[in-house]
Amino acid sequence: MKTALLSFKNVSYWYTDKENPLFQTVNIDFYKDTFYTITGTSGSGKTTFLSLAGGLDKPREGDIEYDGKSIRKMGLGKFRHDYVSIVFQSYNLIPYMTAYQNIASAMAITGTKVENKEDFILKMLAKVGISEEQAKQRVLTLSGGQQQRVAITRAFCCDTELIVADEPTGNLDDETSKDILKLFIDLAHQENKCVIMVTHDPQIAAQSDVNIQLSNGSFRILQHI
Ligand SMILES: Nc1ncnc2c1ncn2[C@@H]1O[C@H](COP(=O)(O)OP(=O)(O)OP(=O)(O)O)[C@@H](O)[C@H]1O
Secondary structure, eight states: OOOOSEEEEEEEEOOTTSSSOSEEEEEEEEOSSEEEEEEESTTSSHHHHHHHHTTSSOOSEEEEEETTEEHHHHOHHHHHHHHEEEEOTTOOOOTTSBHHHHHHHHHHHTTOOOSSHHHHHHHHHHHTTOOHHHHTSBGGGSOHHHHHHHHHHHHHHSOOSEEEEESTTTTSOHHHHHHHHHHHHHHHHHSOOEEEEEOSOHHHHHTSSEEEEEETTEEEEEEOO
């Protein structure tokens, strides 16, 4: 039997200033070689759920396990550092560094080794339409869509098995968005990663292997495979 990479075990979460829990006793397993989407109306808790999956916050009750180990016991910092790549809506790039440096430093932090680093990074950036010239500019001088493509490439270049992304194609044009989506799908299916993506786009959800729909604290899981 396949073992889950990431498991939500009886997870409950609430914001302390809110009367009702956002979700209660959630049990969901996430596997490698699978592209997951999380959909739901605005405010249904998609970003909160993703924050838990990416170790940015911890459940109020229950636990999340990575490869059978409690991420609470491991420490959220270690979990994020060693095992997860996160793509946020707000890029989270280091503004005074170039696109190239942002990726190279993230690779160094996660201990990702490749033969010819410069060549590798420039090729990965070229795949998302970032030229060598743009790669060597400070990220702040790039457009929002270009910065998002750099943030996505950073996640692709770091050799983690889990990738979580919050609306990564939200501010990209249709054509670029399609290309980037394909990269995420290939990452899951060809590189055996577990990709979990929040999206509002039904067309993206339709292309995922598993679509998790959040609504009023309940989770509906639609398997497309
Ligand atoms: N830091 C916070 N403190 C208190 N309440 C919060 C906090 N962050 C989010 N919430 C509330 O929790 C609920 C879920 O928010 P969340 O951002 O997870 O939803 P979402 O489905 O990602 O929404 P959207 O699609 O609009 O981005 C919302 O009602 C929101 O107001």
